[in-house]
Amino acid sequence: MAFAAFGSSAPTTQGQTKSGRVVLALLLPGLIYLVLFFVIPLVSLVLTSLEAPAASGKIGEYVPGFDIGNYSYVVTKYWPQIARSFGFAFLATIISLLISYPLAYFIGVKARSRPMLQRMLVTLVIAPFFISFLLRTIAWKQLLADHSPIMEWAHQVGLLSPSQSFIGSEAAVVFGLVYNFIPFMTLPLYTSLERLDIRFLEAGSDLYASPAKVFRKITLPLSMPGIISGTLLTFIPIAGDYVNASRDFLGSSNTSMIGTMVDADFLQNRNYPAASAMSVVLMGIILILVTWYVRKSGTEDLL
Amino acid sequence: MKVLRSFWSGLKRGSLPVYSLLAVVFLLTPIFYTIVFSFNKSLRRNTVWNSFTFDNWTHICARQDLCNAVGNSIMISLISTLIATALGTALAIALVRYRFKFRSAVNFALFLPMATPEIVMGAGLAGLFFNAGVGPGFVPTVIAHVMFCLSFVVVTVKARVQTLDPALEEAGRDLYANPSQVFWKITFPLLLPGVLSAALLSFALSFDDFIITYFNSGSVNTFPKFIYVAAKGGVPAQANVIASSVFLLAIIIVLATQISGHFKRKRLQHVK
Amino acid sequence: MAGELSVAGADLELIDVRKDFPGFTALDDMDLHIPAGQFFALLGPSGCGKTTTLRIVAGLETPTQGRVLIGGKDITDTKPHERPVNTVFQSYALFPHMTILDNVAFGLRQRKVEDPVAKAQAALDLVELGHVGERRPQQLSGGQQQRVALARALVNRPSLLLLDEPLGALDLKLRRQMQIELKAIQMEVGLTFLHVTHDQEEAMDMADTVAVMNKGRIEQMGAPEALYDRPKTAFVSKFLGQSNLFVGKVVDSNANSVSIEVGGSKITVDKKRAEKHEGTIAIGVRPEKATFHESKPTLGADHVLIGPGEIIDIRFTGVSNQYLIEVPNVGEITVFAQNVGKSPVVELGAKVWISWKVEHSFGLRDLPDGTEDQG
Numbered sequence: 001m002a003f004a005a006f007g008s009s010a011p012t013t014q015g016q017t018k019s020g021r022v023v024l025a026l027l028l029p030g031l032i033y034l035v036l037f038f039v040i041p042l043v044s045l046v047l048t049s050l051e052a053p054a055a056s057g058k059i060g061e062y063v064p065g066f067d068i069g070n071y072s073y074v075v076t077k078y079w080p081q082i083a084r085s086f087g088f089a090f091l092a093t094i095i096s097l098l099i100s101y102p103l104a105y106f107i108g109v110k111a112r113s114r115p116m117l118q119r120m121l122v123t124l125v126i127a128p129f130f131i132s133f134l135l136r137t138i139a140w141k142q143l144l145a146d147h148s149p150i151m152e153w154a155h156q157v158g159l160l161s162p163s164q165s166f167i168g169s170e171a172a173v174v175f176g177l178v179y180n181f182i183p184f185m186t187l188p189l190y191t192s193l194e195r196l197d198i199r200f201l202e203a204g205s206d207l208y209a210s211p212a213k214v215f216r217k218i219t220l221p222l223s224m225p226g227i228i229s230g231t232l233l234t235f236i237p238i239a240g241d242y243v244n245a246s247r248d249f250l251g252s253s254n255t256s257m258i259g260t261m262v263d264a265d266f267l268q269n270r271n272y273p274a275a276s277a278m279s280v281v282l283m284g285i286i287l288i289l290v291t292w293y294v295r296k297s298g299t300e301d302l303l
Numbered sequence: 304m305k306v307l308r309s310f311w312s313g314l315k316r317g318s319l320p321v322y323s324l325l326a327v328v329f330l331l332t333p334i335f336y337t338i339v340f341s342f343n344k345s346l347r348r349n350t351v352w353n354s355f356t357f358d359n360w361t362h363i364c365a366r367q368d369l370c371n372a373v374g375n376s377i378m379i380s381l382i383s384t385l386i387a388t389a390l391g392t393a394l395a396i397a398l399v400r401y402r403f404k405f406r407s408a409v410n411f412a413l414f415l416p417m418a419t420p421e422i423v424m425g426a427g428l429a430g431l432f433f434n435a436g437v438g439p440g441f442v443p444t445v446i447a448h449v450m451f452c453l454s455f456v457v458v459t460v461k462a463r464v465q466t467l468d469p470a471l472e473e474a475g476r477d478l479y480a481n482p483s484q485v486f487w488k489i490t491f492p493l494l495l496p497g498v499l500s501a502a503l504l505s506f507a508l509s510f511d512d513f514i515i516t517y518f519n520s521g522s523v524n525t526f527p528k529f530i531y532v533a534a535k536g537g538v539p540a541q542a543n544v545i546a547s548s549v550f551l552l553a554i555i556i557v558l559a560t561q562i563s564g565h566f567k568r569k570r571l572q573h574v575k
Numbered sequence: 576m577a578g579e580l581s582v583a584g585a586d587l588e589l590i591d592v593r594k595d596f597p598g599f600t601a602l603d604d605m606d607l608h609i610p611a612g613q614f615f616a617l618l619g620p621s622g623c624g625k626t627t628t629l630r631i632v633a634g635l636e637t638p639t640q641g642r643v644l645i646g647g648k649d650i651t652d653t654k655p656h657e658r659p660v661n662t663v664f665q666s667y668a669l670f671p672h673m674t675i676l677d678n679v680a681f682g683l684r685q686r687k688v689e690d691p692v693a694k695a696q697a698a699l700d701l702v703e704l705g706h707v708g709e710r711r712p713q714q715l716s717g718g719q720q721q722r723v724a725l726a727r728a729l730v731n732r733p734s735l736l737l738l739d740e741p742l743g744a745l746d747l748k749l750r751r752q753m754q755i756e757l758k759a760i761q762m763e764v765g766l767t768f769l770h771v772t773h774d775q776e777e778a779m780d781m782a783d784t785v786a787v788m789n790k791g792r793i794e795q796m797g798a799p800e801a802l803y804d805r806p807k808t809a810f811v812s813k814f815l816g817q818s819n820l821f822v823g824k825v826v827d828s829n830a831n832s833v834s835i836e837v838g839g840s841k842i843t844v845d846k847k848r849a850e851k852h853e854g855t856i857a858i859g860v861r862p863e864k865a866t867f868h869e870s871k872p873t874l875g876a877d878h879v880l881i882g883p884g885e886i887i888d889i890r891f892t893g894v895s896n897q898y899l900i901e902v903p904n905v906g907e908i909t910v911f912a913q914n915v916g917k918s919p920v921v922e923l924g925a926k927v928w929i930s931w932k933v934e935h936s937f938g939l940r941d942l943p944d945g946t947e948d949q950g
Contacts, residue, residue, distance in 0.1 A: 023397050033449070033450070044430050045423070102323070105319070121327065132549075134513060134527055135542065135546045142336070143336060232418065240514075266429065272430060473633075477634075478682035478727070479656045479731070493670075
C-alpha cells in the first residue's frame with residue numbers, strides 16, 4: 001500500500017545530491033555514447049545530404065553547402081525504390097501479423113496449461129535468430145529455385161504459369177521479408193498475450209459475448225501493445241532492408257529498394273550526398289509514419 | 304475461397320495446434336535445409352544435393368578466408384556485447400529506479416535507434432568516420448555494433464529491473480550492507496538472468512549483422528559479409544557447417560537451461 | 576535459546592519530525608517516545624504516514640526536518656546499514672537467490688559477527704523453522720516466510736525491531752496465530768518492537784501502547800483499553816471500533832458534568848471524560864454500552880435517555896445483534912445487544928427508547944467531519 005507507493009521512489013528521496021550523482025554515473029556513459037555515435041552521425045548525415053560537388057570535380061569529393069538539389073535528385077530518380085520499399089514493408093508487416101497472431105495466441109494462451117510445451121515453442125520461434133539470416137534466405141532461394149520440387153508442384157497445379165519464375169519476383173522478396181521477420185512479430189505478440197488474464201475472456205463470454213466478439217472486444221485490445229511493438233519491429237527494418245531484394249538473394253534488378261540505392265551511391269558511386277539524402281528521406285518518412293501510428297493507436301507511453 | 308472456408312472451419316474445430324505446428328515447420332525449414340547441406344559433398348556451388356559426407360565438418364577451415372571471417376565476427380560480437388551490456392545495464396537501472404528530470408526524454412532517445420533502419424545508422428556512422436578521417440575497419444565496426452545493440456540491452460534489462468522488488472535492496476541496506484555490497488550481493492545476482500539474456504541477444508544481433516557491418520568494416524571480413532559476397536558465386540558448404548554448429552550450440556544451451564529450469568520448478572512445487 | 580538472542584531494547588525518540596513529499600506532507604511535526612522494551616503499534620489507515628515513520632526510523636527515508644534518537648543517540652544522519660535497527664518487511668523481502676539459512680545469516684556476515692551459521696540456525700530454531708535452512712524462500716508458505724523474515728531481523732539483536740504490516744499478507748486464521756507467536760517472541764527476547772498496521776484488532780491485541788495516526792499526525796496515544804474507553808477525537812472513535820456521535824451546543828454545565836441538547840434530548844458526559852466543556856461539542860457512546868427499551872423507562876440523572884425511535888435495520892453477527900435505530904431530529908443510533916435470550920429481541924419497525932449510563936459517554940476534542948460548529 002503506502003509502502004509500495006513510496007518504495008519505488010525511495011532512492012530519490014534519500015539525499016538528493018547523492019542519488020543525483022549515482023544517476024549521473026549510471027546515465028552518462030551510455031548517453032555520451034548515444035550522442036557520439038547516434039545523434040552526431042544523424043546530424044552529419046543531414047549535413048552531408050546538403051553538400052555540393054567539389055570544384056575539382058573529382059568523384060567522391062564534396063564541400064559543405066546547402067544543396068537542396070540532392071533531395072530533388074534522389075526523389076525524382078529513386079521514387080520507384082521509395083514506393084517499393086514502403087509498399088513491401090506495408091505488405092510484409094500485414095502478412096507477418098496475420099501469420100504470427102494465431103501462432104502467438106496458441107503459444108501464449110492455449111499452451112499456458114503446458115509450460116514445457118510453451119517454452120519449447122518459444123524456443124522454436126526464436127531459433128531462426130541463432131542461424132545466419134543470409135544463409136536462411138539463400139536456403140529459400142534454393143528451395144524455391146526454378147526446378148526445385150516446390151516450384152515443380154506450383155507449376156503443375158497452376159499457381160505459376162509454365163514460363164514464370166518465382167525467385168526474382170516482387171512476391172519472392174515479400175515472401176523472404178515475411179519469413180525473416182515473423183519472429184520479430186511473434187515474440188512481442190506472445191509477450192502481451194501471455195500476460196492476458198484468461199478470466200477476462202471468461203468474463204466476456206459470461207456476459208453473452210460470442211467468441212468472435214470476445215476476440216474483437218477483449219483479446220485484441222488487450223494485445224494491442226504487442227501488436228504495436230511487433231509491427232514497429234517489423235516495419236522499420238523491412239523498409240531499410242535490401243538483402244532480400246538483392247539479385248543474389250530473392251530479388252532481381254527490378255526489385256531494388258531504398259537500401260540498394262544507398263549502398264550503390266555510398267559504396268560504389270561514392271556519391272555521398274545522394275546516399276545521405278536518400279537515408280534522410282527514409283528516416284524522415286519512417287519517423288512521420290511511426291509518430292502518426294503511435295499517436296493514432298494512443299500508446300505513446302509504451303515507448 | 305473454398306480453401307479459405309475450410310481453413311477457417313478447421314480453425315474453429317480447434318486445429319490451432321496444427322496451424323502452429325505448420326508455422327513452426329515453416330520457420331524451421333531453411334534451418335533444416337542449411338544443416339542438411341552442411342553434409343553435402345558439394346562441387347563449387349553448394350546448391351544441388353550430391354552425396355553425404357563429413358568432410359565439411361572435419362575440414363571447417365578448408366577455406367581459410369571463411370575461418371578468418373568467423374574469427375573476426377566472434378571477436379567483434381564479444382567485444383560489442385561486453386560494452387553494450389555494461390552501458391545498457393547501467394542505463395536500465397537508472398531509468399527504472401530513479402526519477403529524474405529528463406527521464407522520458409532519455410527513454411525516447413533510447414527508443415530512436417530501434418526506430419532507425421540499419422542502413423541509415425550504417426551510412427550515418429560511415430559518413431561520420433569518413434568525415435573524421437577514420438577509415439572503416441575493426442574499431443568502427445565494434446563502435447557501430449555497440450550502438451545498435453545498446454537499445455535492445457536497455458529494453459531487456461529494464462524489464463528485469465521492473466520485476467525486482469525494491470524492498471529486497473532495502474532489506475539489504477537494513478541488514479548492514481553498504482550500497483556497493485547491496486549492488487553486488489543482491490541487485491546484480493537478481494538482475495543476472497536479464498543481463499545474460501540481454502548479452503545473448505546482443506551477441507546474436509551482432510554476430511548476424513550484415514548491413515551496418517558492410518558500411519563500416521572496410522577490409523575486415525565478417526561471417527555475414529563472407530556469405531553476402533559468396534552468394535554471387537556460391538556459398539561453400541563450410542559456411543553451412545559454421546552456421547549449423549553455432550545454431551546447435553545455441554539451441555542446446557537454451558534447451559538445457561529450460562529443461563533444468565522446468566525440473567527445478569517442478570521440484571520446488573513438490574516440496575511445497 | 577532465547578537467552579542468546581535477548582538484549583535490552585533501546586528507547587526510540589522522534590523529535591519534531593517532518594516529511595514532505597512532492598505535493599503532500601506525509602508526516603507533520605511528529606513527536607514520539609517509545610520506551611525500551613515496549614511493544615508499540617502505529618495504527619492508521621493507508622496513507623496516514625505510519626509507514627513513512629517506520630522508514631524514517633529505518634533510515635530508508637530522510638526526514639525533511641527533525642531528529643531521530645535511538646537509546647539517546649542521534650542517528651538522523653546515519654545510513655540504514657549503520658543503524659542498530661532491523662525491519663521485517665511487509666513483503667518479507669527474503670532474498671530469492673539465497674537459502675533460508677544464508678538469508679538469516681546475511682546481516683551477521685555483513686557485520687562480520689563470529690559463527691554466523693550457528694547463530695542463524697539458533698534464530699531459525701527460535702521460530703521453529705530449524706529444519707528448512709537449506710530451502711529457498713519460494714519453497715516456503717507465507718507464514719513460514721514471515722517467520723524467516725522475523726528470524727533474519729531478530730538474529731542481529733537490534734535495539735529496535737520494526738515491523739511493517741508483517742501479517743498483512745496472511746489469511747485470517749494464520750494472522751491470529753502469528754499475532755500470538757509474535758507477542759510471545761517479543762516477551763521472550765525483550766526487544767523494543769515498533770509495529771505498523773492498519774488492523775485495529777491486531778494493534779489492540781498485541782501492543783502495550785497504540786498510537787493512532789491520521790493525516791501525518793498522531794491523533795491519540797495510549798494503552799489499548801484506554802484508547803477504546805475514551806477516544807478523544809472523532810477519527811479515533813470511528814477508527815477503533817464503532818461509535819455513536821452526537822453534536823450539540825452545551826446547554827448545561829456543573830461541577831461534574833456537561834450536557835448538550837440534540838433534537839430535544841439531553842446528552843450528558845462526565846466533565847473528566849470530556850475534552851471540551853463549552854460551545855458546540857461532540858459526545859459519543861459505544862454501541863455495546865447503549866441499550867434500548869420497548870417502553871419509556873424511568874431513569875435517574877445518571878442515565879442518558881433518547882427516543883422514541885424506530886428500528887430500521889437488524890443485523891445478526893453471531894454473538895450479538897446490531898440494531899440501527901432512527902430517532903427523529905437526532906439521527907441514526909447503533910446499539911449492540913448480546914444474543915443471550917430470544918433473538919432478535921424486537922422486530923423491525925418497533926418503537927424503542929435508547930439509554931446508557933452517563934459514565935459511558937465520552938466527550939471529543941473535535942467535531943466529526945461534515946458537522947458545523949453551532950456556536
